[in-house]
Amino acid sequence: MATRFSSTLLADNAADANFRAWAQFIEDTLVTTGGWLVTSDSGQTLPSALVHPTTTSQKMGYRVYQMNDALQATVPVFMRIDFGSSSGTAAAPAIWVTVGTGSNGSGTITGIMMNAVQMNSAGNSSQANNSYGSAAPNRVAIALFCQNVTGIRLVFTLERSKDVNGNDTGAGLLCIYNSTATWLESSRYLNYATAGVVQPSVELGLSYVLTTQNPSQSFAPGDIGVAVVSCIRGVAQQPGLNVMIVPSGDVGDQGQFSMNIYGAAHTYQQISSQCVVQKALCNANRLADNNARACIRYD
């Protein structure tokens, strides 16, 4: 497990160098930092060779990665990331994430669990931003362009499903991301793909339990509330470790904290006051939880 940080990335596709820089950050987080492997599929484009997009929702190249943990031998996870432009503006970054159980050698993911979901940044900016990555061979959490001026960020996390002790299982994957750019709002439990498998619906609006008090009250032994995010597969599943939600009054802008979960201490990175979370309501409704702040695992 390791982390990666940059204070120089721009949420901008207007120049090749800017486009390549944020794509390289994602690649470096996965491979250099996290130990994921790049597959031998043909047709891949090195981040350093990407050409910037000129129209909206334009894919300019892809990379195919695979997890590199012990479960990979029996329940392999392959992830293709296409790098390109957002649906709103060509100059704003976006990625498309496809997850499955293999690849066909020429860049096509097989055993699809999640199909080319586009994750957009909210806009483009010439302001250098803090970007955070944290990965291990069985998970990744990336928060790009975390500035506190406007909501530009692009957040994506993926990890294996958990048992009651927090150990990885081969049953599925937990994915949390911002798809509509304005909010961190999407979660999915991905059933591990077997023939005929049905996937749970996308949850638009995150499900978590957090006090309405802001800042939190503190009682002996002095802990304050931190909300884990539950992915839903019919019923709420054992939560992952990649994303936590805190009240704005509890953790400063882009501050860090340590907490125990599943019996182990982990470090979390608050990813800016502009990363506003939408909370789930019943019947496909959701609502901005304006004083909630998202944090990604950062160790």
Next chain:
Amino acid sequence: MATKTSSVLLGDVTTDARFQALVQFIDAALLAGGWVLSSDSGQANPATIAHPTVANTKQGYRIYKMGHTLQATSPVFMRIDFGSNSTVSTFAWWITIGSGSDGAGNITNVTFNGGARLQGFGMNSPSTTPGNSYASVGPARCAFAILVNNSAGAACYFLSVERSKDANGNDTGDGVMVFWSDYANGGNYFGPSFCRYVILAGGAQPAQETGLNYICSTTNPSDTFAPGDVGVGIPFCFKGVAQQPGMNLCIVSSLDVGAEGNFQIRMYGQTITFQHLNSVSIYKGLSGSANQDQYSRVCMRFD
């Protein structure tokens, strides 16, 4: 444990008989479920208590204590005052919780102050349409949902009190969890949108949570996967951090359970029956605010 239902109670309390019927429903359910009436002086008789003639007026009170083994070391006393809402013809009740009583009707070591009425949403206009009412009581808990299908719509006088739980669902002496509805408490909140974890030892108390926290799928009806379960949301009380949940209420999506139907869930290794409360929905807690979860439906334990 005991359950009680009524389909004849009215929110309109312009006669002694109507007012007494509401008081008797609450009183009988508590006593049948194992709560014990204290010996305090000055208590009202549910059979003779007079209906209110002035708005916002208490007409009389009863004091109950839990009839549970923890009562010896961690006593819970609850005084209920019965009276009128901001409209004189409409029912209201006041709840006060503490660790004892002084023998003359005053709760001592107050941990939940009954200064605020528990009013049902939509109850400001008196209704003469009968509503279904439900109660479920055990010696260490009680849950009431009164007038859930009143003509005012999403109306309900809701109160839930139960002891705090350990990780196995066993009662503990640390606190009680209280959920309630209150039309007058800060706005037009539907259903039991307020909760508090009450520390029985006294001292600094957790603040009231306006808006409940629970996890329900946004998919309505819920997706089902083997073995066929659907999601049920369990509300949490907070004592700084979320506490082990109780079993008195749960939240479902509107299309998962029929109006006023029953269903069973497994919780803490037990099978528990819940009663759907018709169109009663809830406010969901956000950080520093709350918002109606329009398609949520409140269910109370009913066994």
